[in-house]
Amino acid sequence: MWGGRFDEAPDAVMRAINASLPFDKVMWRQDIAASRAHAEMLAAQGIVSAVDVAAIDAGLAQLAEEFERDGPPDGDDEDIHMAVEARLTALIGPAAGRLHTARSRNDQVATDFRLWVRDAIDRASAAIGAMRAALLDRAEQHADAVMPGFTHLQSAQPVTLGHHLMAWLEMLVRDASRFTDARARANQSPLGSAALAGTGFPVDRHATAQALGFDGPTANSLDSVSDRDFAIEFLTAATQCALHLSRMAEEIVIWASQPFGFVDLPDRWSTGSSIMPQKRNPDAAELVRGHSGRIMGCLTALMVTMKGLPLAYSKDMQDDKEPVFEAAGMLQVSLAAMTGMVRELTFRTDRMRTLAESGFATATDLADWLVREADVPFREAHHIVGRAVKLAEERGCGLPELPLADLQSIDARIDDRVFDVLTIDASVASRTSHGGTAPVRVREAIAAARAALESS
Numbered sequence: 469m470w471g472g473r474f475d476e477a478p479d480a481v482m483r484a485i486n487a488s489l490p491f492d493k494v495m496w497r498q499d500i501a502a503s504r505a506h507a508e509m510l511a512a513q514g515i516v517s518a519v520d521v522a523a524i525d526a527g528l529a530q531l532a533e534e535f536e537r538d539g540p541p542d543g544d545d546e547d548i549h550m551a552v553e554a555r556l557t558a559l560i561g562p563a564a565g566r567l568h569t570a571r572s573r574n575d576q577v578a579t580d581f582r583l584w585v586r587d588a589i590d591r592a593s594a595a596i597g598a599m600r601a602a603l604l605d606r607a608e609q610h611a612d613a614v615m616p617g618f619t620h621l622q623s624a625q626p627v628t629l630g631h632h633l634m635a636w637l638e639m640l641v642r643d644a645s646r647f648t649d650a651r652a653r654a655n656q657s658p659l660g661s662a663a664l665a666g667t668g669f670p671v672d673r674h675a676t677a678q679a680l681g682f683d684g685p686t687a688n689s690l691d692s693v694s695d696r697d698f699a700i701e702f703l704t705a706a707t708q709c710a711l712h713l714s715r716m717a718e719e720i721v722i723w724a725s726q727p728f729g730f731v732d733l734p735d736r737w738s739t740g741s742s743i744m745p746q747k748r749n750p751d752a753a754e755l756v757r758g759h760s761g762r763i764m765g766c767l768t769a770l771m772v773t774m775k776g777l778p779l780a781y782s783k784d785m786q787d788d789k790e791p792v793f794e795a796a797g798m799l800q801v802s803l804a805a806m807t808g809m810v811r812e813l814t815f816r817t818d819r820m821r822t823l824a825e826s827g828f829a830t831a832t833d834l835a836d837w838l839v840r841e842a843d844v845p846f847r848e849a850h851h852i853v854g855r856a857v858k859l860a861e862e863r864g865c866g867l868p869e870l871p872l873a874d875l876q877s878i879d880a881r882i883d884d885r886v887f888d889v890l891t892i893d894a895s896v897a898s899r900t901s902h903g904g905t906a907p908v909r910v911r912e913a914i915a916a917a918r919a920a921l922e923s924s
């Protein structure tokens with residue numbers, strides 16, 4: 469491409485370190501789409517003849533069919549942009565050489581990459597939507613199922629499984645909005661910024677932006693070819709989402725352990741052991757947890773690549789793509805695996821209920837009752853209930869099984885109405901504050917979340 473200035477061919481190692489075709493070939497669709505938009509504009513503006521542009525456009529259409537059929541190009545070309553131009557030249561001859569008028573690979577790669585990231589955002593958003601739908605179904609199914617709620621992974625207060633699954637959903641709602649925000653900022657067209665300074669040809673950047681579905685052209689040619697914020701923002705949203713999936717996956721791992729026994733992993737989502745015949749391992753959940761670390765690593769990699777670069781383009785920026793491609797793939801498979809597990813896990817609600825009843829989970833309810841019914845200051849009530857828990861522990865029973873006489877020996881203001889609040893069902897039903905675990909609130913939250921998902 470630049471033979472005019474050079475006498476010698478590049479060293480083999482130079483070619484190896486310089487080549488990006490092995491990974492950037494996945495952008496072939498975006499490269500062809502951007503080239504077709506550019507060519508149309510060149511004809512409309514009278515920069516290249518309609519005859520040449522017709523040949524270019526037909527050639528690019530033919531290449532698209534070829535790559536669709538046989539897979540993207542590989543070979544000795546440096547990158548996907550060179551490979552497409554080389555194939556086009558082979559197909560249509562010298563007219564192909566007019567395509568690169570008023571364009572540089574710097575604005576070309578910035579455009580292709582934005583288009584690729586935009587598609588990746590749309591794929592992630594759709595996958596998050598599918599997981600939200602799966603969570604809503606399971607939350608609805610288990611809106612009343614009581615399970616232990618934890619702090620410090622110690623039994624704290626009873627909650628419902630529906631409420632817990634809706635907590636997962638909230639994380640995904642925020643993730644979806646982060647991807648939506650990232651998309652809005654990414655959707656600007658750098659095409660026509662050329663190498664760094666813009667071009668003297670009378671290009672119509674608004675027309676190419678529109679043809680490619682961008683909201684408009686970027687404002688500054690230097691920034692256009694230097695900016696990789698869109699990729700970093702995609703990775704930031706992906707990292708945050710992966711972090712959420714990792715926490716959910718960790719809960720599945722804990723819940724599937726024998727001491728917990730909250731879920732049975734279906735065969736379809738577990739693996740066995742080559743030595744221990746009884747094993748059923750939560751590998752998919754563990755790998756979701758594992759992938760999150762790598763996705764975070766991709767974000768770090770790109771930020772570190774970018775942080776010291778002067779404007780405008782530096783070849784370091786060719787290293788922007790692999791972390792994005794890799795993270796996008798890992799996020800997609802993680803979301804699909806989590807969605808599958810959410811749909812197909814068997815929740816052992818009987819076991820959850822048994823464990824919710826242990827661990828004095830309604831101790832706060834007893835303290836609240838003393839505050840409400842006997843006008844005891846909360847701190848004092850806390851102390852009284854602490855003594856009741858200690859007594860129950862000594863007796864080897866739960867709080868609801870303590871005889872009234874025992875409770876009254878601790879505090880005479882307690883009467884038999886207290887037993888109404890000591891069951892786990894009464895406990896969750898009482899938590900009716902906005903966002904609370906009471907089944908009535910959880911059902912409202914599910915209905916609102918369904919409406920939000922349908923309108924998104």
Ligand code: ARG
Nearest residue numbers: 488547573574577781785786
């Ligand atoms: N393969 C390059 C990349 O991915 C394309 C841009 C090359 N531009 C240049 N001036 N060398 O960044």
